C-alpha cells in the first residue's frame with residue numbers, strides 16, 4: 001500500500017508533513033514519528049512538520065517548523081490523520097509539487113495525488129508503523145515512542161473496535177525500543193485536581209433522552225464562565241459519558257461563536273452517517289460535526305434518540 005508514497009519520499013526534497021488542526025496524540029505522534037523515520041532512513045533529506053500549535057501534546061512533537069512558501073515548489077506534502085481538506089492545518093499543502101495522504105478515517109473522497117487510506121487501522125500511527133515495517137525502515141527510539149503514543153490515544157488504550165492482533169503486533173515492535181509504559185500513561189492521563197473537579201461538574205450536567213441517549217449541552221454563557229478552551233470541553237468532556245450502563249449512544253454539544261461543536265460516540269452503533277449528514281465525519285463509533293445552532297443540535301439529538309429507539313434490546 002505504501003510503495004508510491006515511499007518512492008515519492010525518496011524523490012522529493014523537502015518533505016513537509018501536515019496533519020489535522022487542533023491536533024490530538026495520533027496526529028502529532030504520526031507527524032513526529034514519520035519525520036523521525038524519514039530523517040533516519042534518508043540521510044540529508046530536509047523534513048518539516050507544520051501546523052497549528054500542538055498545545056498540551058507538545059511533548060510528543062516539539063514545536064512546529066517554520067517553512068517559507070518557496071519550499072513548497074519542489075516539496076512532497078504528506079497529509080496525516082485527516083479525511084477532509086477543511087481540517088488540514090496549513091493550507092499551503094495544496095502548493096506542493098506532489099501531495100500524499102496516510103489516513104485511517106472513513107474515506108470521504110481523495111484529497112491528495114497519492115492516497116494510503118485504510119480505516120481498519122486503529123490509528124494513523126499504526127499505519128505509519130506498518131509502513132515502516134513494509135519499507136524495511138530502521139526505527140529510532142524517538143519514532144517508536146511517538147508512534148506508540150498515538151496508537152494508545154486513538155485506540156482508547158487498546159480498547160476500541162479497530163484494536164486487533166495487528167495493532168498489538170505493531171505495538172510490540174515499538175515496545176522493543178524501551179518504552180516506559182507507566183511514565184507514558186501518567187503523562188497522557190494524569191489530570192490536575194482542577195481538571196478532575198471540572199469533569200465532576202460535567203458529570204452532573206449529563207441528561208438522558210427518552211430512549212437513553214446521554215448528552216451534555218454547554219451554552220456560550222456557561223463556556224464564558226469556564227477557564228477552558230472550546231476543544232478541551234468539546235472533545236475532553238464527551239468521555240465523562242463513557243461506560244454508563246444502558247447508554248449506547250452519547251453526544252457532547254458545546255456552543256462557540258456562531259456554531260455548536262458536536263462530538264458523537266457509541267459503544268454499539270454506527271453513528272458516522274448522522275455526523276456526515278450534518279457536515280461532519282470521523283469513525284463509525286466516534287465522529288464529530290460542527291452545527292450552525294442549537295435548533296440543529298436538538299434535531300440531531302432527536303435522530304440519535306430514534307436510532308436508540310429502533311435498536312432497543
Ligand SMILES: [Mn+2]
Pocket residue numbers: 026027081104123124154
Ligand atoms: Mn487518528
